Amino acid sequence: MKQKKDVQQGTLALMVLKTLEVLGPLHGYGIARRIEQISGDLLSVNQGTLYPVLLRLEQEGAVASEWDSSENNRRARFYRLTRAGRKLLGAEKRDWEKTAAIIARFFDVKAKDLA
Amino acid sequence: MRALHRFFRRVLNFASGRRGDERLREEIESHLATQTEENIRAGMAPEEAGRNARLKFGTVQAVRQDYHAETGLPFLEDLLLDIRYALRGLWKSPAFTLVATLTLMVGIGANVLVFGVVNAVLLRPLDVSEPQNIYELRLKPWTAWKLLTTSYPAFEDYQRRNTTFSGLAGFDGYSGGRLRWGNAVKIVSGYSATGNYFDLLGVQPTVGRFFREADVHGPNSAPYMVLSDSLWRSAFNADPGVVGTTVRLGKDPFTVVGVAPPQFHGTERFVWPDYWIPVVNHFNAEYLRDRTGHPLTVFGRLKPGVTPRAGRG
Numbered sequence A: 001m002k003q004k005k006d007v008q009q010g011t012l013a014l015m016v017l018k019t020l021e022v023l024g025p026l027h028g029y030g031i032a033r034r035i036e037q038i039s040g041d042l043l044s045v046n047q048g049t050l051y052p053v054l055l056r057l058e059q060e061g062a063v064a065s066e067w068d069s070s071e072n073n074r075r076a077r078f079y080r081l082t083r084a085g086r087k088l089l090g091a092e093k094r095d096w097e098k099t100a101a102i103i104a105r106f107f108d109v110k111a112k113d114l115a
Numbered sequence B: 001m002r003a004l005h006r007f008f009r010r011v012l013n014f015a016s017g018r019r020g021d022e023r024l025r026e027e028i029e030s031h032l033a034t035q036t037e038e039n040i041r042a043g044m045a046p047e048e049a050g051r052n053a054r055l056k057f058g059t060v061q062a063v064r065q066d067y068h069a070e071t072g073l074p075f076l077e078d079l080l081l082d083i084r085y086a087l088r089g090l091w092k093s094p095a096f097t098l099v100a101t102l103t104l105m106v107g108i109g110a111n112v113l114v115f116g117v118v119n120a121v122l123l124r125p126l127d128v129s130e131p132q133n134i135y136e137l138r139l140k141p142w143t144a145w146k147l148l149t150t151s152y153p154a155f156e157d158y159q160r161r162n163t164t165f166s167g168l169a170g171f172d173g174y175s176g177g178r179l180r181w182g183n184a185v186k187i188v189s190g191y192s193a194t195g196n197y198f199d200l201l202g203v204q205p206t207v208g209r210f211f212r213e214a215d216v217h218g219p220n221s222a223p224y225m226v227l228s229d230s231l232w233r234s235a236f237n238a239d240p241g242v243v244g245t246t247v248r249l250g251k252d253p254f255t256v257v258g259v260a261p262p263q264f265h266g267t268e269r270f271v272w273p274d275y276w277i278p279v280v281n282h283f284n285a286e287y288l289r290d291r292t293g294h295p296l297t298v299f300g301r302l303k304p305g306v307t308p309r310a311g312r313g
Helices: A011-023 A028-038 A047-060 A083-108 B002-016 B021-041 B046-057 B060-071 B074-092 B094-123 B152-161 B197-201 B229-236 B285-289 B308-312
Strands: A063-069 A075-081 B134-137 B165-181 B184-193 B224-227 B246-249 B252-259 B275-278 B297-302
Touching: A011 A028, A011 A047, A011 A063, A011 A075, A011 A083, A028 A047, A028 A075, A028 B021, A047 A063, A047 A075, A047 A083, A047 B002, A047 B021, A047 B046, A047 B060, A075 A083, A075 B021, B002 B060, B021 B046, B021 B060, B074 B094, B152 B165, B152 B285, B165 B197, B165 B229, B165 B275, B184 B229, B224 B229
Parallel strands: B184 B275, B224 B252
Antiparallel strands: A063 A075, B134 B297, B165 B184, B165 B246, B165 B297, B224 B275, B246 B252
8 A cells, every 4th residue: 555655844834835825815724625635645644733834834924814704604714925925935945946956866867977 | 034033923922921722723623614514515424524524633632732832932831830830849848948948048158158268368368568567456345356446536646646556547348339430330338548558558559559648638638549459340341541530439529549459358358348448538527526436447567576465555
């Protein structure tokens, strides 16, 4: 059976930021749902772990939140990206791509390239 | 910047006692309800739908803990809890608390005392020239063990009639007040001393000069101040330029004339003065004529060849 992958430290915050950038203001459940959909059930994330991450992002000033009513008329707290959050997302994205590119190069290397 | 932002929010939450608990509870509730609804719409039985929602959410307790740790300053909160717990423990066993406190008090007290004595007697004895010739004058039985023995007129009489000492000087260790210079203020205590005090002891200033007998011409004639080395360092940054500046002791202006050497800390064992001023600028004219008070400690240097025994006669 294929093992679901545990989410890496810090990447959850990045996923949250990206989700909010793409979809605009969203409540916790919505964010959890999107992450699940996009990762195609490859990730095992307890949805609950999202909330401490959201709080942390809010305390850092990357997102802001307020109570509102959701699409099915339930009270829910909506999170939206702030300007600082947008900047943070950009920086994190570049970082991530750089790291990924470096690792990719190591994987591509063959013995003859190093001769 | 982000870390700072986050830190301030945490401090704020901690200080205001705000806990995110209520908000988190509502959010979890709303989350589970939405998930359950969605599950039902997908065809699950209501009971199964609720169970599945809770499973997906994970352990509420763990989430709550993480959330709470992020809200405030868990380290400080734990510390406060620990302190409260310790105090409760102490309160519950008063006998133990009392004994422990007393033990600590006696231990610390004894150490302070022993160090004080060792410091004053062994490490820093009176540093003047030929100290073996210097004697305090206590002429009446009641003056034994007392520091303040003599009125200023009586001191002047002794000085005039003295034959056994090459000189007599007096001081009063109970001067003190607010010292002001520039924009700074410091509570200090020091000596007032007769004009010949430093000359008689044979101490040399490190900076500037000391006040002398020749400076003194009756009440309020010598507004001069000598600083102790420690005050000079702690309050004036060991600035030699302090000589010649004016400071205020209480309301009275004094000109700083010099600084005493570091080894010289007055003529008492345990009370070290911050400064010295002349007696004539410490006592007012009336008190300088008063024979009923006895504000001075008098000491003298025996003439060469006079034994202490002969001096006692």
